[in-house]
Amino acid sequence: WGIKLNMSSSDSDRHDQMSEDDLKEGLIEGEDMSEEDEGEDEFAGYIDDENSEVEELEDDEDLPEGDANMPQEEDDDDFPEGDDDDFPEGDDDFPEGDDEEAAGEDLGEGDEENVQVTTNITKDRGAMNEMLAKEDLGIIHSRIQETIKILSNFKELRDPNKKRTEYMNDLKNDVVSAYDYNLEMVELFFSLFNPTEAIKCIEANEEGxxxxxxxxxxxxxxxxxxxxxxxxxxxxxxxxxxxxxxxxxxxxxxxxxxxxxxxxxxxxxQSPSSFLPVMALCPQPNERVLDMAAAPGGKTTYIAQLMKNTGVLFANDLKAERLKALSANVLRLGIKNC
Structure with missing residues (x-):
């Protein structure tokens, strides 16, 4: 960039002494220049002009501030202030190459023992284990039916090495497991009914x-x-x-x-079972009937219905608060002899 444009006196004298032949050769060579070379010469001249201005600015120690032609350094204020920890230096936090392998080696076989897998299964598995320990209900019901079949024809279908009491005990235990009854209740059913009727009664209780x-x-x-x-x-x-x-x-x-x-x-x-006491009483017209447990009025109104609203029906209940429902049903159903 230290090119000077002013030619010295010796150079000017030497230029004057150039022969005409040299000038002709120069003209011939100048005509052979391409447009691309001309462009380079113009650009070179532009660079020379700029360099001349740079040399003048270098002589001046106080450069003007904010000059658009001069590149300015980036201001440190553009970066947020903070501790050096926010901008870590070095490669400590960014392992590359062998460092990655070393980081992988840190999780060795020794650390695998300390790794614990967290699942959504609770530690208390007592209820789950109890459920898994139970037999399939289909198998239990099949065994119940098979036992009842054997007990119905015990002489021909029995196992010679097994007594009737053993069959009954197995049947009761299967009923306890299948229907969630306690053993005392199952024994009560089997004391009242034969095995076939007892199973029918238990199954009827399971229906809504x-x-x-x-x-x-x-x-x-x-x-x-x-x-x-x-x-x-x-x-x-x-x-x-x-x-x-x-x-x-x-x-x-x-x-x-x-x-x-x-x-x-x-x-x-009204439940059909509530029909039965009234049907057993069989009240007749013009009779006098006393009902001491009348609320809420299902049996009382049925008695009055069979009496055809004749005679006298006394209805009362131990709890006074239940008499409201009794009175409401008596009025709604049109009972007049109560």
Whole structure:
């Protein structure tokens, strides 16, 4: 960059002494120059002009600040201040090459013993182990049926080396496991019924109790009530031949206790087992009957129904707060002799 543009006097004299032949050769060579060479000469001249200005600025010790033509150094304020720890130096935190292998070697066989796998399984597996220890219910039921078959024809199907008491004990234990009954309750069933009937009774207890209603014959007939309920989308049928007022409800699109027929007193929700004491009592018209456990009024209203609203019916209950439900059912069903 130390090129000077001013030619010295000796150089100018030497230029004057150039012969005409030399000038001609120079012109010929100049004509052979390509456009690319001309561009380079112009660029070289531009560089020379810039260099001349740089030399002048170097002589001046106080350079002007903020000159657009001069490159400025980056200000350290552009970087956030902080501790040197924010910008770690060196390769300590960034292992490369052999350092990665060394880092991998740190997790050796010795450390594998300290690694613990965390799972979602609780430490207390007592309940789970107890469930896994139980036999399949299908196998237990099959064994129950097989034992009942043997006991029904014990002489021909029995094992000669096994007694009847052993079969009974195995059957009771299988029933306890299959139905979650305690042993005392199972022994009570088998003391009341033979093995076949006892199993039928236990299986009947496992089924859900259906919803049943009792028709109030003081206001309607069971046949007419069943037709009305079916029209309302309630699937029902008579309980059985032993009852002339009971209906069994299978499914219903509306609540059974909110139909117009219920509010009008055409029926009452009542279990068939509650029919039996009244049927055993068999009250007659114009009799006097005392009911000392009347609430909520299912049996009481059935007694009045069989008495055809005649005679006198005394109804009371030990708990006074239950008398409200009794009075409501008596009024709703139209009982007048109570």
């Amino acid at each position: 109790r259906p919803v049943t209603i009792r028709t109030n014959t003081l206001k309607t007939k069971r046949r007419d009530l069943a037709k009305t309920l079916i029209q309302r989308g309630i699937n029902c049928e008579p309980i059985g031949e032993w009852s002339k007022v009971g209906l069994k409800i299978y499914d219903s699109q509306i609540p059974i206790g909110a139909t117009p027929e219920y509010l009008a007193g055409h029926y009452i929700l």
